Amino acid sequence: MITLKNLAERLNVSISTVSKALSDSDEISKETISRVKKLAGELNYQPNRVALSLKQNETKTIGVIIPNILNRFFAMALYGIQNEATKLGYSIITCITNEQLVKEQESISLLSNGSVDGFIIAVSEETLMSSRIEHLQTLSEKRIPMIMFDRNLNDVECNKVIINDFKAAHEVTNMFINRGKKQIAFISTINDLNVGALRRIGYENAIKMSVVPDLNPMYLFIKKEDDYQDLIKKFLINNPNIDAIIAADNITGTITVNVAINMGYDIPKNINLIGFTDEVVSNLSIPKLSYIDQNAETIGENALRLLVNELKNKDLDNAHSTLKIPFKIVHKETTRSSI
Amino acid sequence: MITLKNLAERLNVSISTVSKALSDSDEISKETISRVKKLAGELNYQPNRVALSLKQNETKTIGVIIPNILNRFFAMALYGIQNEATKLGYSIITCITNEQLVKEQESISLLSNGSVDGFIIAVSEETLMSSRIEHLQTLSEKRIPMIMFDRNLNDVECNKVIINDFKAAHEVTNMFINRGKKQIAFISTINDLNVGALRRIGYENAIKMSVVPDLNPMYLFIKKEDDYQDLIKKFLINNPNIDAIIAADNITGTITVNVAINMGYDIPKNINLIGFTDEVVSNLSIPKLSYIDQNAETIGENALRLLVNELKNKDLDNAHSTLKIPFKIVHKETTRSSI
C-alpha cells in the first residue's frame, strides 16, 4: 500500500505538500501539483480509507441488517440500497440475521463501534414477535442514525420506508368484489409479520365494507414448516366455490396456481389469483401469476437516500416520518378478465 | 462514542493504563483493572474499530463481489460466507456487480484502498466473456488475497472453490442412460458461463461415451431476454420423443415441468427431469422438481475459511489450488422411477 509518506520521500517534499497537491490546493504551485499527481498516478496511489475515516470521524459505510437474503423482496431491496449507496459514495456492510433476534443484536452491537455511520434495518421475525427493542434504542441513544424498512416497529423512533400494504390488499380485494367474485380467499404464510397483518386487514376491511351481501373473509394461514402444496390443495377441496385468491407472500401465489391447475381448475376462468411478488416469480407458473409489485428496489433506494440525508444533517433534529412507496398492480394471466 | 481518553480522564489515570487494564495486562494492579473495567462496563465502552484497523493494519473486513443477488445460488453462498465470517470475527462488505465488468472493476478498486483485508469473488458474465482480468491481477500485484468461487477464471492465479459441475452433469446423464432414456435433452440459459459450459460438456461427454446406439445430444439454449415458457414449449413440440431433460440453470427446470404438464405430458412417466437448483424452487412445480444441489452455502463457507487462512499466513507463499465441493443429487418427484 502506497502512502503519502512514500510519495513525499520520493519527491523530496513534505507530506502535507503532497496532500495539498493531490487536492489541488491553490497554496501549491502548478508545477509541484503536476509532479505529485504524475507520481501518484504512476504508483496508483489511493488514499487509505481507514486513516481517512479516523480523521474525519465518518466511515462512509452503512450497515444493512436484513432477515433473509433468500427472500426476493429483501434481495431486491438490498440491490436498491447498494446501487444508491455507490452513487452517493457509500459502501454497504451487510448482516443477515436469519430471522433471529440474537443475530440482530450481535450485528448491531458489532457494527456500532464506529464501523458504520448509520443503519438500514428490516428487523427479524423474532424481534417483531418478542418486541425486544433495546438494541435499537441503544442506537438512538448513541445518536447513530437509522432507517427501518418493511418490518417496522412502532415503538422505535426513526424514519421508516414501506409500501402501503393495507391499501394494496384493499384495492385488489375491491377489484375482485367489483368483478362479482363471491368467495374471495386470503392465503398467507406471513400473518405474524406486520406487513402480513396489514395485508390481511386491508383484505378484511374491503370485504366488510362491501355492500355486496354474504361476502365473508376466508383464510388459509400456513406455517413456514408446513407442506404448502398439501395445505393449499386441501383448502381448495374444502372450499370448492372459491373464485378469487389473494396470496399475501411472494411464493404461495405461484404454488396455488400450480395446485389449482393440477386439480383441473381453469385459471383465470374459475379462479382469479394475485400475489405479492415480482416479475421473475410470476413466470414460474402457467398461467403467469398477476402480482402486486412492492417496488423493493425503490424502497431500498429511498431508505438509503433518507439515511444519507440524515447523516448530512446530523445536527438538525428533524421529526421522524414514514415514507410510503407506491405499489403497482401488474396484471398478467391469472387476473385476465373472464368476462 | 466513548474513548480510552474519556475513561482515562474520569479515572485520573493515563490512556495507556486504561488500554492495558482492559486487556488484562499483568503490568496493571488488580484494583486498577477492576476500576477501569467497571467504568468501561457502565459507559458501554467499545474500542473504536477504525482506530484499531489503522493501528493493526487490518480491517477484519472482507469484500465479497457477486454478480447477482437475486440468483439463489449467490444469495445462499453469501449467506454461507456471512455466517462463517461472523464465526471467525470478520465483517463482510458486499458489492453486487449486476453482471457488469465496469461495476466489478469499480467495486474492487473502491475497496482495495485498505477497506478490506481480502476478497471473495464470483466474476460477472461480462468479465467471463471479455476475459478482461487486469482488475483482478492488480489484486495479486498489491498482494491482496482473493478467493474465486463458481465463476472461475483460469488465467487468474488464486485459490478457488467450485462444485464439480462436469461430474454432476455426467452422472445424471448416465443415470438417465441407464434408465433406458433415448432422447435426453439439455436446456440451458447459462451456456456462456463456465459452469454452464462444464455442465454441458459433462452431459455431452456422457452421451458420447455411452455404448447405447443412436444416442445424440439435444440442446435448447435460451437467452436471458427470451420468453422461456414459449421457447421450451416449442422445443417440446419439435421434439416430441424427448424422455429426459437436464436443466442447467436454477429456473428452467421448474418452468419446463410446468410447460410440459400444461401440454399434457405425464411427468415423470413421459419425461424425467432434473435441474441445478435447490429445495425451495423444487417446491414450485407439481410434480416437485428433482435437483442437483450445488451446496452453495458450503461453497461460501469454504471460500471464507480459505481466505481467512490466507490472511493468517500472508507471509507463506503457498501454491494455489481449486477446492471441489461435493454436489448432491436430490430425487424428488420428476425422476421417480417409472419402472
Added chain:
DNA sequence: TTGAAAGCGCTAACAC
C-alpha cells in the same frame, strides 16, 4: 505499577 511517547495515514491550522 503507572505514564510518556511514538506511530499507523491522513488533514488542516499555523508557521516560515
Added chain:
DNA sequence: GTGTTAGCGCTTTCAA
C-alpha cells in the same frame, strides 16, 4: 509556495 505540527483512537515500547 512549502513545511511543521497536532490530533483522530488505539497499542506498545520504553522510561520512571
